[in-house]
Amino acid sequence: MLNSKTPAGPLDQKWTDYKGHVKLVNPANKRKLEVVIIGTGLAGASAAASLGELGYKVKAFCFQDSPRRAHSIAAQGGINAAKNYQNDGDSVFRLFYDTIKGGDYRARESNVHRLAEVSSNIIDQCVAQGVPFAREYGGLLSNRSFGGTQVQRTFYAAGQTGQQLLIGAYQALERQVALGNVEMYNRHEMLDVVVIDGKARGIIARDLVSGKLERHFGHAVLLCSGGYGNVFYLSTNAMGSNVTAAWKAHKKGAYFGNPCFTQIHPTCIPVSGDHQSKLTLMSESLRNDGRIWVPKKQGDNRKPGEIPEEERDYYLERRYPAFGNLVPRDVASRAAKERCDAGYGVGSSKQAVYLDYADAIKRYGHIEAGKQGMHEADEATVIRLGKEVVKEKYGNLFDMYEKITGENPYEVPMRIYPAVHYTMGGIWVDYELMTTVPGLYALGEANFSDHGANRLGASALMQGLADGYFIIPYTLGSYLSDDIRTASIPTTDPAFEAAEKAVQERIQTLMNIKGTQTVESFHKRLGRIMWDKCGMARNAEGLKQAIAEIQQLKKEFWSDVRIPGAIDEMNPELDKANRVADFIELGELMCIDALDRKESCGGHFREESQTEEGEAKRDDVNFAYVSAWEYKGEHQWQLHKEELEFEVAKPTQRSYK
């Protein structure tokens, strides 16, 4: 039985009670305890900084050339917090409820409530660090709305919120580096977890510059290595984002939770050709003001400007009048796919819908003209003023769109299509964020815990920072307080030797294949299988095919991949091969999980389980559980279930109509 270690007591008291009674480590002992942290995004950097401040000896690792480059930096829209600064009815409970409902009742209540509780502290902490959030003229913080909610609780810094939050955490981290509390290892990749007497006690890492393998001891190891969206090859993730650290942990005993829960983001720039290496997100905040539509006529090849108002289908507003263009991501993505599959798509590929700012420009133009006392302003002036307002709000996103597509979004509607963006699944953790391997933790997107089957916009930044700043500093002490007598284990220990040898042999095997196909070509093929058969819509037959195809792909990879260069040097192709090999194995597990979950929920849409109107149909009787998969050997996993109990937020059919 999986024990989530959720504390007893009423939901809104659990975290307070936990903090009041958790065991502590005294400052002198903290100095003797070493913590290894993998990844320096919002979760990793905030955890490294906070644990360093507390006095632990921290070693932090990232594969990029600086911790500031972790992919949290690319988050655009914002971060949620239940501050209720707008006086529009927000509260901790409402944020908790929206998150549980948005996740389609597949998240653990206690974790989500704790997330909502600490959300306010995050904003306070970031402002104290100098994060330049957007402000009103009165000098107070500004908020915007986001999908899946009816209050304005999202804090933002133009379209660069992730960047500003990460720089805040990065600066806090560098301060601890300067103070000697954190040792930073850039351009290092974790290639295994070392387990001694059943406990995680360190890692094997590869220095990506010299190619040398290194051993690092830690009393505990924290995985803050992000999500695995790149299993689809094309996603909004950074090129280097990978599952390797999490996958190594999985193979060493950490169960993988809900691997099939993938978020497909509705507003991305469509694919332009085979050369495409990644997809670019256009922030969800654009749905605040933009209107999404397709022509009412199938295969309409007219330019958007030539299609009159009455021949446009604003399908989100039509289908979901209550939330309109601000329905949650999974709903918006499926609706776009439905229209395109039915033949209403636009652009040369017909795999796109319009996101139109013409109305917003006029609306803002009128308001601005009014502000400036120009009550008789002509159309051209109104549009000019409106464009200025839109530019201030979304300028960087519009510029990015123009650079990529060569089209001016102030003049013609943007073409958008859903793309893989975030993975709600991840390493299974208990209430303390510990995995099924004692001493091994997972934070941020790397764990499965808070977003259920669908994450709401602006909640990923919130979770990453909640885990790193406000949760792990408490829960880690609970484990390490029993470990104060454990002296540092020398890395000459046989377990370190064996782990390094296994890593060495695997790299050697990869290099010795000397086949004919590139790593990239395998990755693309894997991505195609995943997108077609385990993407926005899934069915039993497709998933079974996908599993067979992935197993075949794995065989081919291990017999025909070509990796140039050598082991003992900088070799980006070898780094990539290590990652793609793990993605292939993960892909199989995702399909197995999707096959097991015969219901539709959140981002997981099983075609066999839908309502008459084509909405996702959940099955609470049979599937109100977290799937936690234990690795048993090649192509073999055992399913463990964590039953989900909803004491406060009673599951109902999710409706945004």
Add this chain to the structure above:
Amino acid sequence: MEHKNINLTLKVWKQKNGQSQGRFETYLVNDISTEMSFLEMFDVLNERLIKEGKEPIAFDHDCREGICGMCSMYINGRPHGPWEGTTTCQLHMRAFKDGETIVVEPWRANAFPVLKDLMVDRSSFDRIIQAGGFISVNTGNAVDANAMPVEKDKADASFAAAACIGCGACVAACKNSSAMLFLSAKVTHLALLPQGSPERKTRALNMIAQMDKEGFGACTNTGACEAVCPKEISITNIARLNQEYLYAGLTADK
């Protein structure tokens, strides 16, 4: 948008590692769609090189959406290439003509040693931040975020400076290899906020001292940094930094 395919000649810096001598290699690349990004063009070339049994070109890149600051190519004598306010990863092949020759080099500065081909070591930037590019506040019970109002104009100016992505283009463009634009962006970001005020003096002094120690040059106000900055960080930040530095030097308490 109309698109077509073009043929190009690339002259790319190849260098095995930090210890070895580098040289230019010439590559012909054909049938490049103008819809590709500059880095996707490199992907296409690398795929071909691997299939031909040759060494691919190593370059730094990660987010490919212009925000992580990892990509760093010196293209036809200009960091990040011909488009203003654009990182290499956001540069698209529409910027080039059929038959054109493109020269690609790594960032060149003593404080950014070459690691391989087009990759350089920018950890000197991290050490400059370690010297004072932060506000000393521990995680914990910060006061309510709205307890301290900040004038919108100041907050906006602080944000504009904080938009720096730490790519190092400013250093690569500067004839003195000065890091003043990078450093001044950080000092401005923090100095304009009330939270950053208590450490203003030590921050400016310590960060400048670290910059000198790393081997970056001095600033002679040529403005090349501002001209190539992909985030269009203003050179007025350097004026502010000089002001902060002078003030800190003249009124130092210790």
